[in-house]
Amino acid sequence: MKADTNEQALLKGLANNDSKAIETIYRDNFNTIQAFILNNNGSYDDARDIFQEAMIALYEKAQSESFVLTCQIKTYVYSICRRLWLKRLQQLGRYSNQVDSLEETIPVEEDLENHEKRNAAFAIMDRAMNSLGEPCKSLLEGYYLKKMGMQELAREFGYTNADNAKNQKYKCLMRLKKLFFTQYNIGE
């Protein structure tokens, strides 16, 4: 039971973006995944990409309220990575004749689907953000991502007062929302 509570704590930490928890999970699982990828026609970079993708999927799962992990973190991460890597190999037209499946795996297709949907949304947001241009991008990042106050932002960006900054922010936000929702709704 101790291991289980331990893992629960780790997942909680991960959900809260706690660097110590991230590092612990990372350390405990990365080498297995790296070995798996390397043994199956992948490179070190592939291993890192895939593993971090799996970590994000785990994070998303840990964040959802209905979350119950029915298996060990190790098994979950391995299952995700295996699925992701097989998919990647297929996309690249590379072929691996011996994707070893000695490890226990669990079905993760549904989780991955959700993860991919989210990833798509993030990609849209990323693109929208990047096509805004400066200073809109930094202004919005400052307000919505870094949660800076309007006064602070006005000072940083050199607006004469917070109202001007607010005005500018509003215009930027409208543009961003437009960019985001057109893309997002096409995706839907």
Add this chain to the structure above:
Amino acid sequence: MDDILLLEAIERYLSGDMSAEERTYFETLRKNTPEIDQMVVEHNMFLHQMDMYSAHRNLKHGLHEAHQHLLDRGDINEGGAISTRGKVIQLWNKYKRVTAIAASVGGVIALFISGLVMYFAPSVNGNQLQQLSNDIAVIKKNQQVQGNLINEVKSKLPEGVRFVSGGSGFLIDPKGFIITNAHVLKGSGAIVVNNKGKEFNADIVHIDQEKDLAILKITDKEFIQRKSLPYGIRKTASDLGEEIYTLGYPRNEIVYGMGYLSARSGFDGDSLSYQLQMSANPGNSGAPVLNKNGEIIGVLSTRQSSAEGVVFAVKSRNIFRLVDAFRKTDTAEKIKLPSKSTLKGTQRKQQIAEVEECVFYVKAFAK
């Protein structure tokens, strides 16, 4: 400006910054104006998306940092050989104290062992050296001494003798002094044959087994002395990669071969010789090795039996030493070594034509 205020209100409403009074007012506003209601819903969704996006970005950053950190610590390994370094550091972090104790104990043991090794080392080394020299002796045999065993006997030979070996040799003095390998001269005497198949009697005047060189002198009256020799003998060392060629008698006819100087020392670091890359066969022993300027840089002697095309040649410097030694033992005969090559800048074919006349087939016989 109204829109800005409205948006601000929505944001405040969504983040729960409104006072109770404001909140009730805003909620009634929402109920009564569907447009505002729609805006709130949409903005809520957007803000949620933004938050997720932000968290996602932070996580990515965190993961990247964790990766870098673990990589630095050696807990994970990327690229290069997968070493045990990571493991070692991990273990080190875990068992620092135990390791410290173990290390001190280990230190004492190490000292003790190194003491033992020091004590035993000289004798062990001596043994190894002994073995090595044995090995060299064995290997020398393996190196296929390129003396040909010859069965046929003809003319100039004294009656009742048999050929024991053959090789090549070349003139170092127009008066008839020939250099060959000591190992070619296995028997008690030798005759030499020139490139036209003519045989001459020769005496063995000096042998140096260590350098594996020997001097013959043609004593035959039929031998017509040349005015000079076309090639020179190089006194200084030759360069790695220098293109070289040789002329010798692996068969009854003279054979040309070329290659390059591949190492400054010979078999197992033997500093008396060079390593060459060329093909050579039994019978090439004693043949001159020339560079493109027509200077003799060595005397072909052995080849490595375990490798293809690895041939060794005694450095030309040793010819000078040999002749010096010979001068001390025999003051009557004066050998004058050719120092200057007249072949420099001439074409290879012409060089061969001239050198060919000075290279002899050496046949050793025993009674």
